Amino acid sequence: MRIVVSGTHASGKTTLIDDLVAAHPEFERLGDPFELVDDALDEPDASTFFEQLVSSARRLMTDAAGRTIVAERGPLDFLAYLGALVELRRGGRSSSLFERGFAIAAEAMRRVDLLVVLPLHHRDAVPVGDDEDLELRAAMDVALLELVDDPDLVGDHVRVIEVSGDWAARLAAVERALGA
Template sequence: MRIAVSGTHRAGKSTLIDELSEQLPTYVTVDEPYHQLEEEGHEFPQPPSVEDFEAQLARSIANLEDAPRDVLFDRCPVDFIGYLLAHEDSDAFDVEAWLPRVREAVQGLDLIVLVGIERPDRISCSVSDDNDLRVAVDEKLKELLLDGAYAFDVEVLEVEGSLSARAKQVLAHLSSSRRD
């Protein structure tokens, strides 16, 4: 299965991917586009610009096109749509121009696991984590993935609880999907 783990920053995505990687040893893990681009020399300002998020969006689409069958993606294109729609310069982003490519890429996923901000919040944040943006992106991702704002037509599993509870929810979902 091709699984993306999505969510705002400081929500527990990467930690969940690490746990799932241990539980699913045959799966390949694809790092998030931010880290891939950084390793290639891209320097991101803080906060990243619209163009920086568009570069991550393009990389995320390319990652989906190039990946094998059993894979865990740290983020998917919808994450970057969420960041771009929540960005202070969101008017500079043409979501309609990107939607056909994003929809096509997301169709290559079997499942998106959404890791949202819980109440109370399980993750402590520092001032540098830009909690206002974090919350805004969390809300956008829930609109996009749970409310179907742009009809991405992909199965979404929202997980919650401790790390082990989240991993168990994903593994139980995978097990039931295999039986269907």
């Protein structure tokens, strides 16, 4: 089984995955793909998000026979960041990278069983520092929620749940989805 936890930055993905893996130590955790790219970058750009999209897609397309993997972020997250850059008129190559990334994301999502989306609700959000790009954060959230409704990306084979509330409510929602 492949589970992807998606959401904009500081939406609670890491905490939810920590809680899920603590409850299910047999689950294999795949960290945030941002850790796989050049950490010398201060501010991610369109090419950085595209690189992360490719990395996250590649790891979902590997064989997970008999294992349950929980991935922090998937290709839809990075497609949403590219879409947000287009919407905000940032990053010159965002549109072309979005188009290229769409097909890659769609292919990788065919291998996902459960997509857990953490929409950005200000009452649930993790506090962020003054150095965060709040405009990009909000635009990515909107873009992600639109993408998870796109049948060309998610189809009818991926179970999608949106979770919100406190940490216990979020974990309980995922547990219910796993039990169904």
